[in-house]
Amino acid sequence: MTINNELFTLKKIVEDLNNRTIDVYPNPASTYIIVYNYRDITNRTIEIVDLNGKIISRQKITGIASRIETGSIPNGLYVLKVVDEKSRVLRVEKIIIQK
Secondary structure, eight states, rough: OOOHHHHHHHHHHHHHHHTOOOEEEEESSSSEEEEEETOOSSSOOOEEEEEOOEEEEEOOOEEEEEEETTTSSOOOOEEEEEEEEEEEEEEEEEEEOOO
């Protein structure tokens, strides 16, 4: 039974990656980023991570569109990750903060 559940979960993650159900705009960003979650699944979290692996920002997805303020984040290249409730990575995007 566990194998079937794991296969189902893996299939769901692959579907999310292939269907591109999550979009990030604008990129580069100056004051905010909006993460569109087209399936409106709310048990996901957005993380912005610097190139040293430090989490700069963490925010729960709140619906179809979640706004992340970037005004206090220094200019640079970051990684935006969308993870599920079990910390599995569903999407990774490079983002640029440029003011």
